[in-house]
Amino acid sequence: MGNYRAWHNSQAGMDEKRTGQLILTKSMDDGKTWSEPINITSQVKDPSWHLLLQGPGRGITMQDGTLVFPIQFIDSTRIP
Known part of the structure; x- marks a missing residue:
């Protein structure tokens, strides 16, 4: 599968039809x-x-109420 995981068709930008x-x-x-x-x-x-x-669908709530979620991204190099 190489570098063509679920994000194969995702593109730069913010449009919901172009990117996650x-x-x-x-x-x-x-x-x-x-x-x-x-x-x-x-x-x-x-x-x-x-x-x-985003991460596994669950975050961590810190004592002060801050929510923490793991994330990853790919840029134009297509390498996460």
Whole structure:
């Protein structure tokens, strides 16, 4: 598969049709209902990156309430 993983067609920029998006939502009732999705791509992705992948779907909440999520990106070199 080489360097052609899931991001093969992802491109630079911010357009949701051209590159992956990072969306957050939350539940306050153990998953029965969910907040409206919030797209935070522009807050964490440089437009020159081809793709931004979030981690395993779970983050870490620090004592001060800061949320920490692992991410990786690829740029024009196509190497993560």
